[in-house]
Amino acid sequence: MEMHHHNHHETLTGAGYDIVIVSILIAAMLAYPLAAYFTSKTYKNWPLYRYIFWILGVVTAGAALVGPLAELAHSSFTAHMFGHLLLGMLSPLLLVISAPVKLLLRTLNTTNARILSRLLKGRYIQFVSNPIVAGTLNIGGLAVLYTTGLYSAMHDSLLLHVLVHLHVFLAGYLFTASIIYMDVSPHRYSYVYRALVLILALAGHKILSKHIYAYPPEGVARADAETGGMLMYYGGDMVDVVIIIILCYHWYKTTAPRRVSPPDTGAALPAE
């Protein structure tokens, strides 16, 4: 019988871990609004909705990392999966919409902004921001996590635990940013290409969640894996629907017919 052999987890991510995470969250929560507020004095007003999305994004990521849900995730796979949806999908989407890189570029002084901009245009970012690469990092990472012993090992090593969560968040962010261009996006790809990669990634997510349902990861009870798998399947749908809508909306806007000037009715024009 499968069993929960992770009864020592509470000690794995102790108070020290919580303090570090909470500090990072608070720093993020403060830095963005401050930067947005002060740069709004020299540049265009930073829109209010972006402040809101940033705060929501930080809160959703935080909910997955510390607090009751994170505690529960040590023993319950379903809770872990809920956290994964927040950390790897919902939070990245909210953060991408808040366009943090755009904000960072106008916060930095000219020299540093140039360095950052050169970095963004560089070959590394070009490589990882290719949707197919970002999608592979995202879904491939999850496949490794749930089909190998990594999920079980993550519960016994703090280092693995931190690395896995960091990867889930970063890969989720990278993938979202590679599909919808809400922020600075120096390496752009066509709508058709991004749509195809998004369909493939969504398919991969669905396949993986059914695989979890059918073959529970090491150390996860069948009933828990079934609920978690279904949560992953339908929860993923909900976030992806928003990404699809944003992508299609951008597509719709760029293909707008050029405004045809009204038929030449010179006589009707008021005489100067």
Next chain:
Amino acid sequence: MQETTSAEINLHNDLHKKLEYSKRNLWSGLLFGIGTMAFVDEVVFHFLLQWHHFYDLSTTAVGIFSDGLLMSFAWFAAIGSLFMFADLRRRNVFWMKKWAGAVFLGAGIFQLFDGIVNHKILRVHQIRYNADNILVYDIAWNASAVVLLIIGLVLLKQTRKASGKMKEGS
């Protein structure tokens, strides 16, 4: 000598424009039909009736793969086709009959594919479990798919006639 009124000219131009976008009307309808049917399938048979199962032990690996691809494509199709619909409307080239015909056709294709390939060949899941006679369900399912398909084809055939006349006329 025949005087054509400006209204007639406008009508002629409108039809001409619609013909130009005939294919986009067709694709928008087709994708919407596929997407909507997948959505209906999910909501009605999985959630409300709970006839379909998320996974059953006879689901094949290929079944999990193809179903994942099909469902994610259908999600994109449902949303994308509505934006195409909005695009047709803003260009003033929306062609109701063509679009509706394509919706029926798409819905029929999805149902038939689901009924034959997914349910029977890949065994993703059955229509209903613990049913006395699954064959009756299968026949009803696929027959309804064929009915949708035929409605779609008939409507599209009628639009073809219309566009044929238009081309001769111009």
